Amino acid sequence: MGNSFQIKWIFIVIFSLFAQVFILRDVALANVAFCFIYLWIIIKAPIHTPMIYLILAGFFIGWIVDIFYNTHGIHSLATVFIAFLRPTFFKVLTPVNGYDERSSVSLSEMKALWFFPYIFVMLLSHHLILFLVESADATLLMYSLLRAFASAILGTLVFGMLELFNQKN
Amino acid sequence: MNQLFQFLIRQRIILLFILLELINVWSIFKYDDFQHVIYLNTTNRWAASLLATSREIKTYHHLGEVNAELALENSRLRQEIFKLSAIKQPESKVPYFVSSAMLNRYAPVASKVIDQSTQMSQNYLTIDKGLVDGIKPGMAVISSTGVVGKVMSCTSNLSLIVSVLHIENNVSAKLKSTGELGYIKWPGIQTEVVEMMDVSKYKKVLKGDTIVTSDYNVVFPPNIPIGIVAKVGLEKDETFHNIKVMLLTNFSTLKYVYVIKNHLLGQQLKLETSKPKPE
Numbered sequence: 001m002g003n004s005f006q007i008k009w010i011f012i013v014i015f016s017l018f019a020q021v022f023i024l025r026d027v028a029l030a031n032v033a034f035c036f037i038y039l040w041i042i043i044k045a046p047i048h049t050p051m052i053y054l055i056l057a058g059f060f061i062g063w064i065v066d067i068f069y070n071t072h073g074i075h076s077l078a079t080v081f082i083a084f085l086r087p088t089f090f091k092v093l094t095p096v097n098g099y100d101e102r103s104s105v106s107l108s109e110m111k112a113l114w115f116f117p118y119i120f121v122m123l124l125s126h127h128l129i130l131f132l133v134e135s136a137d138a139t140l141l142m143y144s145l146l147r148a149f150a151s152a153i154l155g156t157l158v159f160g161m162l163e164l165f166n167q168k169n
Numbered sequence: 170m171n172q173l174f175q176f177l178i179r180q181r182i183i184l185l186f187i188l189l190e191l192i193n194v195w196s197i198f199k200y201d202d203f204q205h206v207i208y209l210n211t212t213n214r215w216a217a218s219l220l221a222t223s224r225e226i227k228t229y230h231h232l233g234e235v236n237a238e239l240a241l242e243n244s245r246l247r248q249e250i251f252k253l254s255a256i257k258q259p260e261s262k263v264p265y266f267v268s269s270a271m272l273n274r275y276a277p278v279a280s281k282v283i284d285q286s287t288q289m290s291q292n293y294l295t296i297d298k299g300l301v302d303g304i305k306p307g308m309a310v311i312s313s314t315g316v317v318g319k320v321m322s323c324t325s326n327l328s329l330i331v332s333v334l335h336i337e338n339n340v341s342a343k344l345k346s347t348g349e350l351g352y353i354k355w356p357g358i359q360t361e362v363v364e365m366m367d368v369s370k371y372k373k374v375l376k377g378d379t380i381v382t383s384d385y386n387v388v389f390p391p392n393i394p395i396g397i398v399a400k401v402g403l404e405k406d407e408t409f410h411n412i413k414v415m416l417l418t419n420f421s422t423l424k425y426v427y428v429i430k431n432h433l434l435g436q437q438l439k440l441e442t443s444k445p446k447p448e
Contacts, residue, residue, distance in 0.1 A: 022223045051182045059189045067216050073196035080193065084186045133197065 016040045017061065021068040033150040035158055036126070038065055042083050043122050043159070044105050051087065058083035071134065078129040082122050093118055107163040119159050124152040240279035240425040243313060247427060251275040251390055270433065275390050277311075277427040278302055285332070287420050290357040292332040294318065296426060299326040307438075309389040309429040315417035316340060316395050317426050319388045328428070333395075334360055334420060342395055343383040344374065350383055353395055353414065360420055363396060365412040374401045374410050387437060390429060 020038040028034050042058055062076030069075060093114055107115045127148035135144045177184065255272050280298035298304050300323045310317040310330050318332040331338045333355060340353040342365060351367040365380060378398045382389040396414035403410060431437075 021219075052185060055182065055186055055189060059193075062193075068220070073193040077190060077193035077197065080186065080189045084182075 012044070013041055013061070017064055020065060025068065029150070029154060032147045033154040034147070035154055036065075036123075036130075036151070037158065039079070039082070039123065039126060039155070040159065040162070042079060042086070043119060046103050047090065047105060048103060051084075054083045054086065055080055074130055074133050077133065078126045081129055082126045085125060086122070089118060089121055093121075106166060107160070108166075115163070116156060116160065120152055120156045123155040123159075124148065127151045127155075236425065237279075237281070240281075240427075244277040244279040244427050247277045248275065251277075254392065274431060274433050276430040276432070278304065278430060279425060279427055280328075281425055282423050283327075285420070285423065287332075287334060287360045290336050292334040292420075293321070294330040294332055294423070294426070296328050296330060296428070297326070298428060299323045299328050301325050303430055304328050304428050305430075305434075307388065307434060308431060309393075310426050311389070311393050311429060312418045312423055312426050314394070314419070316382060316389060316393055317418055317420075317423070320428060330426075332420065333363065333416070333418070339366075340389065340395065341383045341386040342380050344368070344398075345379040345381050345392075346375065347372065347378075349374070350385070351412075353380070361416055362399070363414050363416055365398075365414050366409065368410045368412060370403055370408055370410055372410075374398060374412060376401055380414055387434075387441065388431075390431075 016038045020036065024035050024037060038061055041061055042054065045054055045057075058079040059076055062079035063073075065071075065075040065079075066073055105115075105118070110118075128145075131144040131148045131151075132141075135141075251274070252272050255267055255274065278298055280296040280302075282294055283297050284295040286292045286294075294310075294317065296310075304320060304323055306320050306322055308320045310319060316333055318330045318335070318338065320328050321331045322329045333340060333353065336355055336357045338355070341350070342353045343350050349368055349372050351365045353363050354366055355363045368374060376398050380395045380398065382391060382393045382395060384391040394417050396416045398412055399415045400413040401410055402413075
């Protein structure tokens with residue numbers, strides 16, 4: 001928890017929000033798969049981050065994204081929701097040795113069998129809420145589900161690739 | 170009471186979670202009222218200015234495409250102008266009808282300049298349209314501001330154009346205000362200045378008058394602007410005015426030109442060559 005740690009996190013927050021708002025806002029793969037890289041902040045937060053910070057961070061980051069997406073609260077709703085569910089996922093997906101010596105969510109510490117399901121479940125629950133609330137229409141239900149699944153798969157791939165840059169040998 | 174506080178403190182995370190989600194749900198369902206209060210959307214001043222900046226950066230990369238589109242649109246508009254000016258009734262008592270062949274005589278093709286020179290005494294341009302696009306030697310080339318030259322030779326995809334800045338390339342021209350005829354010739358020195366020849370010294374020439382292509386031009390459509398009279402001089406014992414003309418086309422920054430397809434060019438040339446030669 002040194003100084004460089006905090007600077008790294010400030011950098012991650014600014015970078016992911018900028019990338020989300022200015023670049024990824026206009027990007028959609030086949031009009032079904034969207035990439036929400038700002039969730040990196042919630043997903044990668046250290047395991048022992050106090051819940052209260054995590055939920056507040058989810059709220060404000062979600063609001064910033066909402067402002068630029070004109071979605072008035074939907075991103076914030078979904079982000080606060082996954083921030084709240086995160087400890088539950090941790091409990092369900094316990095790694096073999098428990099969380100005792102581990103502090104950060106990373107591929108190298110957690111191994112692929114834990115890391116990818118975790119990211120996929122986080123993204124999927126976020127996207128389900130996001131797309132279902134956004135469409136708010138029973139006729140679009142299947143399309144929203146398709147979007148949520150496609151985006152979650154794309155997101156898992158993107159986060160996996162970003163994680164490769166984060167490997168410590 | 171104490172127990173209630175203890176309960177609240179123990180459950181503070183869930184309570185915070187519920188509170189924040191309620192704010193969000195309220196905002197989602199009542200966003201119209203909410204928007205008017207604090208403008209938390211892209212109409213927000215900061216958000217809008219940030220988005221505008223990013224939009225500017227993105228459009229800068231598309232300037233090339235935008236230019237090409239505009240050049241295409243201009244060529245379409247030019248065709249309309251040629252049609253409309255051909256349909257215009259001349260001042261005559263006899264009824265005048267214009268045939269559809271004359272109406273659709275000129276068709277401009279927008280093309281990009283890929284190479285050009287201005288420093289030589291004989292200057293040429295290369296453009297990215299050729300025989301495939303219907304371009305043939307002898308066609309006129311103009312820019313959005315004025316004349317450029319005429320097509321000299323074509324390959325299937327490229328064409329070579331003799332610039333007006335070529336000491337042997339003369340263009341038949343007239344003074345716009347008086348209709349006085351003459352021709353334009355480049356003396357080969359400055360890239361902005363050409364000379365107008367063959368204007369009798371007994372005719373009035375005003376500084377600032379526009380010079381356009383004449384109606385009797387084989388290559389160019391009539392009334393394409395060439396330049397502005399910059400200086401009128403008269404030397405002793407000369408029969409013609411010495412007129413310096415500032416060109417309207419800026420050759421050094423030329424990017425897009427229009428090749429004017431003349432559908433009647435063949436017929437016109439045939440008629441001209443069938444004239445009896447003077448004995």
